[in-house]
Amino acid sequence: MTETVAPDPTPEQAALIARVRRMMLIAGLTTAVGVGALLVVIGYRLFKTDGSASIVDITATLPKGARIVATAAAGDRLAVTVDIGGVTEIRTFDAKTLKPAGRLRFANEP
Secondary structure, eight states, X not given: OOOOOOOOOOHHHHHHHHHHHHHHHHHHHHHHHHHHHHHHHHHHHHHOOOSTTSOOOOOOOOXXXXXXXXXXXXXXXXXXXXXXXXXXXXEEEETTTOOEEEEEEEOOOO
């Protein structure tokens, strides 16, 4: 079989080939750095802890005869609607610590 021999590139062609190789090297390194940064961010978000792994056990006492009507979670707050002898009250708690954050009472006009 006969092998075809490519002629030697001219100096302009050699400069163009070197330039294309350099551009491909830069593009490859940029891609590798981008993929590495993405993997670091994903790993950080997977393994970071906000302290939410701790279990909080709190007992909130209600007045005698009170009953819970409804509960709701909104953002970082937990709202509990309580009926205390015909008076409606909304108590809010911090969702992470379960500490009381506020109380809103409703009463009927006389």
